Amino acid sequence: MLNRTIARKYTLRREIGRGGMGVIWEAFDQVLRRPVALKVMTPEHVTSDSARRRFEREAMAIARLRNEHIIQIHDYGIDDDCPYIVMELLEGEDLEDRLARERQLSPSATLALLRQIAIGLQAASSAGIIHRDLKPANVFLARKEPGDCVKLLDFGVVWTVFESDEDQKGSFGRIIGTPSFMSPEQVRAVVPNHLSDLWSLGVITYRALTGRLPFATSGVGELFISICTDPFPPPSSIIPGLLPFDGFFERALAKDPAQRFQSAREFVAAFAAVIEASKGPAKILIVDDEPDVAFMMEMLFRQKISDGVYEFIFADNGEVALEELRRHPDIDVIVTDINMPVMDGLTFLGRVPEVSPFARTVMMSAYGDMGNIRSAMNQGAFDFLLKPIQRADLEATIDKTIKHVAELRRNARSDEENKILRQFTSAALAERIREMGPAIALASEAVVATVVFIDIFQFTSVTRERPPGEAMRLLRANFEVIVPELVAKGGVVDKFLGDAVMTVFQGPDHLARALSACVAVRAQMAAVARRAGDGSPYAQGLCIGLSTGQVLSGTVGSQAYGRLDYTVLGEVVNAAAHLARASRPGEILVEASVRDAAQQLCDFEEASARSLLPGAPPVNVFNLVRRTTAAILSDYEPTVAVNSTTTMR
Template sequence: MQDHMIGGRYALRREIGHGGMGVVWEAFDQMLRRTVAIKLMAAGDVASDEAQRRFAKEAMTIARVRHEHIVQVHDYGIDQGSPYIVMELLEGEDLESRLARVHQLPPAAVLSLLRQISAGLDAASAAGIVHCDLKPANIFLARSAYGESVKILDFGIGWTLHEGSDDPSVDRYSTRFGTPAYMSPEQVRGAVPHPLTDLWSLGVIVYRALTGQLPFPTGDVRKVIVSICTDPFPTPSSLDVAHPPELDRFFERALAKDRSRRFQSARELASAFAAICDAETRPAKILIVDDEPDVQLLLQLHFRKRTGRAAYELVFANNGQLALDALERHPDIDVVVTDLNMPVMDGLALLERIPEVNPLARTVIVSAYGDMTNIRRAMNRGAFDFLFKPINFEDLEATLAKTLRHVEEHRRKARSNEENDLLRKFTSAALIERLRSLGPAGAAASEALEATVAVVDVNRFTRVAKERPPAEATRVLNANFEVIVPELLAQGGVIDKFIGDAVMAVFHGPDHLDRALHACLSVRAQMETIAKRAGDDSPYAHGVCIGLSTGNVLAAGVGSHACGQLGYTVLGEAVNAAAHLARAALPGEILVDDAVCAGARREIKLEPAGARGVWPRAEPTAVYRVVRSEPAPRSLAELPTVEV
């Protein structure tokens, strides 16, 4: 195909790469007289309407985000029935090739890459785009006259958030199957794509770059899927004693199987990693924001004389906007010392923006004696302290020392919160919620609630427990719970207890029945998806049996003071009915009773399931099974506007 003309404009020169959806060529744009990269759809996919739709969607997805760390699209078209995408031409290598060559990267190099990837991901997330296949092969290290720059490539299986719906059916999301070693637990289950999925993949990339190996073993895809959803990963400090324990805690968050426990933005993840890299060696970093040139000179001269007493690294900016840029470049800044009155962006406006960029940094306001009104406004908006002009250097040093102690204390509290999160794993979520609302003295109090109870039972696990070694049987059960529990929590359910091989969740508050039904449908859909992917011999092949009931329940603290053990749980007919319905259900069934049937919304499709022996020593009872959920019809006002 060399010298072949595409779209009457682009002359192909040489093939430079290929991927799952096409081949990439270097080409010459004869209209603008420049060299470009052009991606052609794979010949075998041209006849597929679905493949053409996805190819066009990739071009539109990338074109929505204009960012220095995302490859830019110049043009899109169709040549003789075959689509093509024209992109900027990059010189360099992808991260996969570099890691194959050097095996590991030093923390400073990883941090440089991480900051750039994070900036690109945050831009994509702000545009409502999830990459869904972030991996080293899709991270390009582009060389230029100004050094090396990261470019994120290949949004071919990307997802835009407006594609989501309330329909948890299997087919809608299960096609987003990326590269298994870098996929998050929710992605391998076929859950709705979410930006935190990309952050998991980024965590895997950082782990591999630092340690030289993947956190979960490669090889058999089915085993990888089970391991991602179930197993812990080797801590970096166990692989190399040079890695500090703080890195272990970093990856506990970055690779948390429950996405709500992960870093909630790429910027937050990069900032946490930067703090670890610099914690033991760097001096405290202070950002000085002032438009008076004399201030910068005076502070530099003063601290140059006092380096023996205070090791500060100073960064300067002339106004609030430049200060935000500096915070982006230096996520490890501890303290911001800012003047109030500046052009472009003043100190008050900057103060409100700082937590968005660096939530750990603390701000000290500098102003004239007569500007007490603005100082009060600044303190009300979160300033930690203030100084007056002309600056007294002793006062400045004392204020910086006090502020830095506060910053360190804040970081210690953050680490304590991580430790508390670990303790919460062994405590009932319902009890924690109760203690928060009423305090310890009210934990044993009782109250009546209108609630829906769901019991999800792992089918035929009793036989597994008899036939397999204890450790293996436990892993099988926990593998199922790692799929089930996140979906119950995502709809606002509270995990009340684990009863043998079943989990019981309680939903209360607004729309509790509707949320419980959607949670159970999502559990079933994801269990079916992961069972297909992991195979008949996987832990997920057993399927789940689900029972659901709704009505009044009694929430109370029960137990014995004599042995010092109390538990907070729910009691009542709905609890018993849900448990018995789960026992009566066949694999893959969601059985409900008359109360659920009467209260369910119209989009929930139910059908009679005949008479089942639900209650012990009682006549069979008529029950219903949940078939599916139909998306709720939307009004014309809610339909998206499409530009033509």
């Protein structure tokens, strides 16, 4: 390949790297007389139509991302039946090489990289593009003045949200990405979104700070279990000085995507806040275009500045102040004038929440400007000061505002703690209390619902063969695959009964949603089992039973001893449990009444007669084979209603 000319234009000079589907060369553009990087598809991929489509999609996806932190595409074409992509040529090193050399980076150095990575990721996410293979080797540190410029590379396994070609759909069930940096949802092969890229960014950040990966085990199967189930070592257990970052990573690497940072911008702001918060002083942003304001503040509060109680930051208009807020996301108090050039105080006030949700704003103005002061208070200003400002009044206002912001931050931490507690509480009870109050939660009612029991086949044998901690870990790994599909279809997980999970579906189309969830769970578990291997805990198989009709919903337990649970009772619950117990791996068993009610939704086959109770005679039951085409199409047609609320018992 050396010295070969591609498309009569690009002469290959030297190989500089390899990607997922191609070899990357330094080449020379003979027309524009400049060096470029040229990616040529490898021979083993050239014959694959799907690989060629992915290669083309990579070029098209990156080409429409005109962002300085994403490598730029100059050209795409096919030469001698071999696709190629022409890109800008970069000088420098990737983050993998830097970490190999330096082992770990300081928080401030990491933040400098994260700010640039976030800009690239935000641009990709806004364009509906998910990278799916974000890792240090795909983060390039290009040497430019005045410092490194981060470039995101290798979008070879990119997913485009707004395209739904068959090749993209065909990627489900295959390992897409680099296992150590894959999110739990990537492991489960669900539809990707930008939160998976943010998980990968969390792994990169953890590696940069600690020099280690958060999930590092031998074997892909074990790694998958660890990613989906295990806690990671807090950074402070590796480097004690990283204690302030423990809480940050609890969110960055949350198993539930909804608990993670929801944007790259939020991710970086939170990381910056940890760095700034560890410095100690309360940060106060003064926004005023009068030239002597900074001098006055420093003279008035020189002792508190010297003692490390206050730290002042200054800006002469709202636009500059917003930039300072972005640089200092831990600012507590903003004291701003109303009348300023470029961006006035009222406009600035409206922009503050989108940049800094905790900071509170105190408005300054002359006595005669009370109309604007009133407008500011209506827009959410915390307090106001009248010029000329008195030192005692200013200090009292600042201290009051600092205490208020501290309370807001404490409440936010309490909310995070409550989220943890809610993991151990019935979701149905929590929702009922939220909507109707604690007293109403104790009431009972008869409702029509569908109940699903999903049992892990012969998991008892695993508990005998494995140590207790390992057995529970493997059980949780299975539930991490099962529960998301149930919740996604509107099911409420009522309880975990040993190695079984009981879920209740209520409301419109509860039967249709329950049947769809069972099929999805079965498919997801089969896909994960294929990837993890026959020896993995996912290979046990699932036994599923489903029944529908009237149930009794209410609180049970001992109120006197403070031990209560919220659940559903009745024949429907018993029937679903017995059907799951009688099921064989991979079966979704229902009774004849459910089959008759759901014939338009699913295809069923008659299973062999099963005994649902010990000593009871066998009865005819039916196995759900697949959802019908009409049912699948109805997922995309909200106007089509399926009546599934009929009592069938």
